[in-house]
Each structure stands twice: as C-alpha cells, then as structure tokens.
Amino acid sequence: MAKILYTYTDEAPMLATHSFLPIISAYASTAGVDVETRDISLAARILAQFSDRLPADQQVPDSLAELGDLARTPEANIIKLPNISASIPQLKAAIKELQGRGYDLPNYPDEVATEEDKDVRARYDKVKGSAVNPVLREGNSDRRAPASVKAYARKNPHSMGAWSSDSSTNVATMDGGDFRANEQSVILEADDDLTIQHVAADGTVTALRDSIPVLAGEVVDGTVMHVAQLREFLAAQVARAKADDVLFSVHLKATMMKVSDPIIFGHVVKVFFADVFAEYGDQLAAAGLSANDGLGAILAGLDALENGAEIKAAFEKGIAEGPRLAMVDSDKGITNLHVPSDVIVDASMPAMIRTSGHMWGPDGNEADTLAVLPDSSYAGVYQAVIDDCRANGAYDPTTMGTVPNVGLMAQKAEEYGSHDKTFEVESAGKVQVVNRAGDVLIEHDVEAGDIWRACQTKDIPIRDWVKLAVTRARASQTPAVFWLDESRAHDRNLISLVEKYLPEHDTDGLDIRILSPIEATKLSVERIRKGEDTISVTGNVLRDYNTDLFPILELGTSAKMLSVVPLINGGGLFETGAGGSAPKHVQQLVKENYLRWDSLGEFLALAVSFEHFAQSNDNARAQILADTLDRATGTFLLENKSPARKVGSIDNRGSHFYLALFWAEELARQTDDAELAAAFAELAGALRSNEEQINSELIGVQGDPADIGGYYKVDQAKADDVMRPSATLNGLIDGLSV
Incomplete structure (x- = not known):
C-alpha cells in the first residue's frame, strides 16, 4: 500500500512531531493516505546497531536501512526532518543516557586494542556524523525559497546588522598543503575495483581499504592535508x-x-x-x-x-x-x-x-x-x-534577490561520501589508489599524522544534476551558474562532464554559465543587491553551505526553504530545513515548557509530499490536500502565526493549531470535492469558534519546567502530554472523519 513515511528524528523537530503528526495523520486519512513514522533518531540508530545484545523488548528495527532501500524504489515518499549528525561528544552523551535507562550498550572505545573494540567502534561509526543523509539521498537536491516565504520575508524583514567599511573581520585559509592544493582526480574508463594502500618508507604495503567497486565514468578523487x-x-x-x-x-x-x-x-x-x-x-x-x-x-x-x-x-x-x-x-x-x-x-x-x-x-x-x-x-x-558587505553594507531583505540551489549529492557524491576512505596516516611513505590491474591512479607523499581522503562521484548522479539544473533554469527563467573551478582537479573533471552533458538538453534561451566559486559568489551577490535571482548549481559541500548562507541572509533562517530531492529511480524525498538551533529550543522547553521551533519547513515539505503522492497514485484528494495546504501556509505567514519569542505567546504548538485552522478553512472552501468540503467546514467552524479556548489551553501550560523523560530518547507518553496540552484541540483533530 502506498504511504508517506514521516521520519521521527531528534531534539526540537522530534518534539514538534508529537504535536504536528496527529494533525497530519487526521487530514491525510480523509484522502486515504496512510502516514507512518520511522525512527531514525540518534538513539534509535545506536540501539539498532546493538540489537544482538539487547532483550527483545528493547530492540528496535534498523529504520534507516529500511528507508535507504526504499529510497532506491519508485514508491518512495519520505519526509525527512533534521536529525543529529553526531560528533563523538554527542555520541558519548547519547550512549551514557541510554545506559542510564537500562540499555546494555558498550562504551565508545577511544582506542582500539582488541577485536571487540574494533567491532564496537565499527558499529558506532555507522551512526556518528552525517550517517543519515548519504543513505537517503538517492537523488540530487532542488532547494529554494517558496514565493510565499520570500514575499513574507520582504514584508516582514528580519534584523540585519550594519557593516562598517573598516571592519576587521576576515577569513583565514591555507595557501598550500591543504586538501584543495593536493587534490588529484581521475575519471574511470571502465568498471573496476580499487584499493587504497599505504607504502611505508621501507616498502611495506598496508591496505587501508581492500575493495572499492567503481563504475565506468565515475570520478574518483584523492587528496591529503x-x-x-x-x-x-x-x-x-x-x-x-x-x-x-x-x-x-x-x-x-x-x-x-x-x-x-x-x-x-x-x-x-x-x-x-x-x-x-x-x-x-x-x-x-x-x-x-x-x-x-x-x-x-x-x-x-x-x-x-x-x-x-x-x-x-x-x-x-x-x-x-x-x-x-x-x-x-x-x-x-x-x-x-x-x-x-x-x-x-x-x-x-x-x-x-x-x-x-x-x-x-x-x-x-x-x-x-x-x-x-x-x-x-x-x-x-x-x-x-x-568583502562585498564591507564595501556595500548589509543586504536588505526587503529588496534582495534569491539564490536557489541545485546540488549534486546523490549516491554519496564528493567529500561527504569520504568517511570510509579517510585516514590519519600512521607513518611516512606514500598513499596510493591502485586499480585491479595494479596501476597507480592517485599517489601522495605523506608524513605521520597527515589526513588523507578519497571520494567518489558516480556518473548517473552527475547526468541527473545537469538535467535538473537545466530543468530549474527553464522552469524559473533564471540564470544558472555551475560553481566549478578549473584550477581544482575534481572541478576540472566536473567541468568536462558538464560540457559533455549540457548539449543533451534544450538550453536555447537559457543563461547557463560555469564560474569558479569565488566569481560565482561575486556575481550572485551583485545580482542579489539588484533584486535578481541566480541559481547556484553546486557540488555536495557547496550545496550544504549555499543553502544556509543565502537563506540566512534572505530569510533569517534556512529552515524556511523548500527542499525537494527527486530520487533518481522515481521516488521523492522531501527535507524540512536545518536543525542547528534545535538544542537550544529543547533546553528552553525543558526549562519553561515553551518550544520556539518553527515547523514551516515541515509544512512546505508536506505539501509537495502530498502532491507527489497524488501524481504517483492518481489520488485526487491528495492533490486537494497539497493545494489547500500550500494556500494555508501562505495565510499562516501573512497572519504571522509562526512561534513568537517569549513565554505567554504562541509557540510551536500554537503554530500547529493555526496551520490546522487555516488548512481546514481552505479545504472547506475548495469546490472539487463536496464531501471533503463539508467535513472540513464542520472542523473549521469548531476550530474557529474554540480559538480562544484552545489558545488558553496551549499557552496556559507555559512557564513551568516540562518533563519529557530524556534528551536523546524521550518518554513517548510524556512527550505527547507536553506537546498536546489542549484537550479541546486534541478532541477536534482526533474526531475528524469523512
């Protein structure tokens, strides 16, 4: 049965799910759309790795692996909320909390002295860092500010600090000896199997990675700091x-x-x-x-x-x-x-x-x-x-243009797929990438302590990336710039492939350029100041950087971006923005029962998820849900119902109430399905007439500490109680039927 899978993650987005998911499920049920959750929180990912040492009642499924398999199928419809990309201190904190809750987990081994240490470290390594994104991102990224969000930002500009021409702020970066300077890159002519090896000064050869299968046309890079x-x-x-x-x-x-x-x-x-x-x-x-x-x-x-x-x-x-x-x-x-x-x-x-x-x-x-x-x-x-701000002052959110992004990220493209091919060198010598025939494709002289890494970028994602760039440029009639630097080894190979694949598409009348990242930045900010838009077409790291840089300047946050990942095999992954402020939000909730997390990203992702569902399953009601939710989100922004900043105002839970209200009113007004309209007219009337009571119940709980039973693994019942404090709202939502 076709369904939407809504990920249960960490921190503030996870808490918001306890409030918003009941609304989603109730509304989706009227269109016969089943919404299920999959727990890919840091805690769940840890527990899934150690099921063999846990009793049955503590075991959890490996939902990330399940979603990873699904992402490679046409049936995929996944809404992915921000999750913890765990550093070692965060990982250790999560382990300690779980141990304190009675889970028999081993400590993270800082040093690997035994085979057991090696096994435990390998399991934990599967969940630390950005373990989630590479698994789910079986497509390239299309990330942009929706028109309603951009219009709201222009009418309600966020604060921007003034810039002085004598500012002493600068960036310091290496001018040699770093990853960029030492990069080597090759394009594989045929399918092969590569080995990464260390050759010591005395000739001793040690395999760092025994087998790396590669495909014809794949770009393989190696570099050292x-x-x-x-x-x-x-x-x-x-x-x-x-x-x-x-x-x-x-x-x-x-x-x-x-x-x-x-x-x-x-x-x-x-x-x-x-x-x-x-x-x-x-x-x-x-x-x-x-x-x-x-x-x-x-x-x-x-x-x-x-x-x-x-x-x-x-x-x-x-x-x-x-x-x-x-x-x-x-x-x-x-x-x-x-x-x-x-x-x-x-x-x-x-x-x-x-x-x-x-x-x-x-x-x-x-x-x-x-x-x-x-x-x-x-x-x-x-x-x-x-430099631009120092010369020209701060940007003006009321007039500035936008920089949407088309990002190459499918199938662990580029540096973000380097984790299993990154090594801290133990002794002086050489690190080599060798093919099956024994030919050395990449080689670096290294000293003890140097950091060597390799990464891969497959040909199919590159082709898809070029296609998506042309598609977006034509759909929006906006110039598109590939941010690629011919003086960098990897980028030279990407430029050759972009120039090879662009003629396969209709680019007549489109402004598509290739510029170095620095020159592309200068062009983009020059156009921003004129109120003009420019699509940045980038690799995986710049996708990550640009989809924070420009939205934070334009909108005040990257959480308000629409992030669509058209999966290469036909499914859809819909991401909901950044979670960088999530920890502070949780701290505030625990301290004073107030959650400032803004779920706008979830609203945007849900609308395109319904649309994808409608098109994939010929479900007219799902399309109605998508269209009405889009209009309701516009009203939500115009009515300024995002979470406020102070206790005593609506927070995340209140914003969900208003989204539910505006969505119900839009559904009641739609004329394509009379039965649906009638059901939601009744709900909309009840929500509107009980607005004061619901707000009183939602705001009335604020000010005192809230108990959610944990940080990395909350108590589900306690989190439900905290995030659904309005009996009136709960009764109306839970009672919806068509």
Missing part, C-alpha cells in the same frame, strides 16, 4: 588574531566530515594551547583526554587527574594570554574550542555575516572576528561575501 603545514598555518592565525585584536574562531564541519574535521579541530586546540600540550600532552593522552573532542571534554576529565587543577590553571592561562576566543555561550564560558560540533561552518559563517561580521566575545559583546577555515576549497566564498 599535510599536518605540519596545517599547524604552521594555525599558529600564524593565533598570532594574527592576537595582533589584530579580533576574536579567534575556527569553522569546520565535524559532523558531516566526521573523520577529518574532528582531527583538524584537535590540531586547532593543541596549537592554541601549545604550551599546555607541550607540558601535559602525554599525560592527557594517557588519560584518554583527546583534543579532538574539544576543550570542554578535556576540562571535564581533569577532576580525575591528581594534578587536574594545575592543568586547568594552565588552560586558563592559555585563554588569558592568547587572542580573545569567540564564544558559543559567554555566560557559561563555553568557547569556540569547547565542542567540535558547536560551531558548524555552514550555519556559523552566515550568522556571523548577518551580524555585522561579528561573533560573541568572552565579555558578552559582539566583536570583529578572524574566521579560520583551514582548507581553502570553499573558504573564498565567505571572504567574497564579507
């Missing part, structure tokens, strides 16, 4: 921030790049506190306190050391004598270096640009910032935007 040059660069930036009297900040992607970026983050911590690690580094390592986990994890572990107070004082001295650190929470003393997943580049950089180029300093005030992005692959994009 030389740690000696990385550390030299980092030391220079620490000194530069101190000399320029600006905040020091580092911006990485320790979630998606779950192998390489935590290592890089660890080097930042060790270089910033060079004196501390020179004196105590061996002791910290022996105690299992790794810089890769961040300063916060180290400080938390010092109490167990005999001279912990002495080491803590040394860290405090390092903070006092170094440049001012950008802060995650200045009131709590949480710095940019505390947790590798606290400052994520795609969210942190646009937020900084939106706020006058400032981050928060240790004194609780905003200040100019040196943003350190070690690898130079995409750092220039942010510098170009900063």
Whole structure:
C-alpha cells in the first residue's frame, strides 16, 4: 500500500512531531493516505546497531536501512526532518543516557586494542556524523525559497546588522598543503575495483581499504592535508588574531566530515594551547583526554587527574594570554574550542555575516572576528561575501534577490561520501589508489599524522544534476551558474562532464554559465543587491553551505526553504530545513515548557509530499490536500502565526493549531470535492469558534519546567502530554472523519 513515511528524528523537530503528526495523520486519512513514522533518531540508530545484545523488548528495527532501500524504489515518499549528525561528544552523551535507562550498550572505545573494540567502534561509526543523509539521498537536491516565504520575508524583514567599511573581520585559509592544493582526480574508463594502500618508507604495503567497486565514468578523487603545514598555518592565525585584536574562531564541519574535521579541530586546540600540550600532552593522552573532542571534554576529565587543577590553571592561562576566543555561550564560558560540533561552518559563517561580521566575545559583546577555515576549497566564498558587505553594507531583505540551489549529492557524491576512505596516516611513505590491474591512479607523499581522503562521484548522479539544473533554469527563467573551478582537479573533471552533458538538453534561451566559486559568489551577490535571482548549481559541500548562507541572509533562517530531492529511480524525498538551533529550543522547553521551533519547513515539505503522492497514485484528494495546504501556509505567514519569542505567546504548538485552522478553512472552501468540503467546514467552524479556548489551553501550560523523560530518547507518553496540552484541540483533530 502506498504511504508517506514521516521520519521521527531528534531534539526540537522530534518534539514538534508529537504535536504536528496527529494533525497530519487526521487530514491525510480523509484522502486515504496512510502516514507512518520511522525512527531514525540518534538513539534509535545506536540501539539498532546493538540489537544482538539487547532483550527483545528493547530492540528496535534498523529504520534507516529500511528507508535507504526504499529510497532506491519508485514508491518512495519520505519526509525527512533534521536529525543529529553526531560528533563523538554527542555520541558519548547519547550512549551514557541510554545506559542510564537500562540499555546494555558498550562504551565508545577511544582506542582500539582488541577485536571487540574494533567491532564496537565499527558499529558506532555507522551512526556518528552525517550517517543519515548519504543513505537517503538517492537523488540530487532542488532547494529554494517558496514565493510565499520570500514575499513574507520582504514584508516582514528580519534584523540585519550594519557593516562598517573598516571592519576587521576576515577569513583565514591555507595557501598550500591543504586538501584543495593536493587534490588529484581521475575519471574511470571502465568498471573496476580499487584499493587504497599505504607504502611505508621501507616498502611495506598496508591496505587501508581492500575493495572499492567503481563504475565506468565515475570520478574518483584523492587528496591529503599535510599536518605540519596545517599547524604552521594555525599558529600564524593565533598570532594574527592576537595582533589584530579580533576574536579567534575556527569553522569546520565535524559532523558531516566526521573523520577529518574532528582531527583538524584537535590540531586547532593543541596549537592554541601549545604550551599546555607541550607540558601535559602525554599525560592527557594517557588519560584518554583527546583534543579532538574539544576543550570542554578535556576540562571535564581533569577532576580525575591528581594534578587536574594545575592543568586547568594552565588552560586558563592559555585563554588569558592568547587572542580573545569567540564564544558559543559567554555566560557559561563555553568557547569556540569547547565542542567540535558547536560551531558548524555552514550555519556559523552566515550568522556571523548577518551580524555585522561579528561573533560573541568572552565579555558578552559582539566583536570583529578572524574566521579560520583551514582548507581553502570553499573558504573564498565567505571572504567574497564579507568583502562585498564591507564595501556595500548589509543586504536588505526587503529588496534582495534569491539564490536557489541545485546540488549534486546523490549516491554519496564528493567529500561527504569520504568517511570510509579517510585516514590519519600512521607513518611516512606514500598513499596510493591502485586499480585491479595494479596501476597507480592517485599517489601522495605523506608524513605521520597527515589526513588523507578519497571520494567518489558516480556518473548517473552527475547526468541527473545537469538535467535538473537545466530543468530549474527553464522552469524559473533564471540564470544558472555551475560553481566549478578549473584550477581544482575534481572541478576540472566536473567541468568536462558538464560540457559533455549540457548539449543533451534544450538550453536555447537559457543563461547557463560555469564560474569558479569565488566569481560565482561575486556575481550572485551583485545580482542579489539588484533584486535578481541566480541559481547556484553546486557540488555536495557547496550545496550544504549555499543553502544556509543565502537563506540566512534572505530569510533569517534556512529552515524556511523548500527542499525537494527527486530520487533518481522515481521516488521523492522531501527535507524540512536545518536543525542547528534545535538544542537550544529543547533546553528552553525543558526549562519553561515553551518550544520556539518553527515547523514551516515541515509544512512546505508536506505539501509537495502530498502532491507527489497524488501524481504517483492518481489520488485526487491528495492533490486537494497539497493545494489547500500550500494556500494555508501562505495565510499562516501573512497572519504571522509562526512561534513568537517569549513565554505567554504562541509557540510551536500554537503554530500547529493555526496551520490546522487555516488548512481546514481552505479545504472547506475548495469546490472539487463536496464531501471533503463539508467535513472540513464542520472542523473549521469548531476550530474557529474554540480559538480562544484552545489558545488558553496551549499557552496556559507555559512557564513551568516540562518533563519529557530524556534528551536523546524521550518518554513517548510524556512527550505527547507536553506537546498536546489542549484537550479541546486534541478532541477536534482526533474526531475528524469523512
């Protein structure tokens, strides 16, 4: 039976599901559409990996694997909410919570000493970082701001900090020795099977990956970051921030790049506190306190050391004598270096640009910032935007254009598919990619500690990406720019394939260009200031970066974007925006029973999911649900019923009530199905007449702490009670029938 699968995830989006899903299910049932959930939360993903050591009543299915299989079929209709892309500290916290709830889970092994350690680490590695997205994304990304959202943003502009021409904010990036500089790339002529191997100085060959099946036409890249040059660069930036009297900040992607970026983050911590690690580094390592986990994890572990107070004082001295650190929470003393997943580049950089180029300093005030992005692959994009703001001032949300994105991401394309092919080199020598015949396709000289990685980009996703770009350019009559740099090895191969596949499509009258990311950024922001739109056609990482950068500047958040993934085999994946602010929202809910999470992304995704269902299953009522929901969302925005900011106003639960009301009223007014209209006219009348009572019940619970029974794994009944506090609303929704 055809159905819509609605993912149950983590943090604020998960809590919102407890409130919104009953509404979805009730309305969908009137069209014969079955809506089911699949739990792909971090907790569920962990438990699924260890079912063999859990009793039957604690076992959970591997829903992510199920959805991954489904995504490769024409029947797929999946609504994917934001989930935790777990860094190691988050993973350890989730494990600890589950252990405390009676689940017999092993600790995450920091060091692998036994076969059991190896097995446990391998299982946990399957759930850490961005484990979800590569599995589900069996198609390329079409992400844009819907017209209703853009119109609302222009009429109700979010705040934008002013820019000064003498701002000292800048991006610092490596000019050699990094992933970009060392990249090598090949296009496979035929199906093959590759091996990644390390050849030591004495000739000893060690296989790092035994077998990597590849297909004809596949693009395979390999590159290395030389740690000696990385550390030299980092030391220079620490000194530069101190000399320029600006905040020091580092911006990485320790979630998606779950192998390489935590290592890089660890080097930042060790270089910033060079004196501390020179004196105590061996002791910290022996105690299992790794810089890769961040300063916060180290400080938390010092109490167990005999001279912990002495080491803590040394860290405090390092903070006092170094440049001012950008802060995650200045009131709590949480710095940019505390947790590798606290400052994520795609969210942190646009937020900084939106706020006058400032981050928060240790004194609780905003200040100019040196943003350190070690690898130079995409750092220039942010510098170009900063330079534009310094020269021309902040952008104006009431007039600025938009930059939708067509992103190459299917089948683990590019760097985000590199996790199982990324290694911290153990000894000097060479790392090679060798084909079945023994030919060396890619080779790098390496030193101990260097970070080497490979990635793959299959030909079918590339063809689909080019097709989708042309389709979007024609549908919107908007210029489309492929962000590709001919001076970079991978991009040169992509350019050759784009130029090969573009003639297969009707591009007459379309403005389609290929520009380097820096030049594409300059063109896009120039057009933005004129109120003009430009489609960015990018690879996987820039897809991630651009679909935060421009929406945060245009709309104030990337959560309001429509994100459609037309799956290559005919199904549909509908994503609901970013979850970067989700942890703070949960903290506020627990403290004062108020959830600020904005479910607009869910509304947008649900509408296109119904539309896809209608077209795939010839279901006229599903199309009516889609059309009326789209109109209701427009009313929702015009009536400004998104969650407010303060206790005593409508929050996420109130926004769901109003969406249900406006949707019911639109369904009552539609003329294509009289029976449906009559049923919803009754519901709409009841919701409208009980508006004051429902709001009283929803708002009346605010102010006191809320108990949801856990953070990574909530108590379902408690979460239902917290997120559905209006008996009046619940009765009306649960009683709907046609």
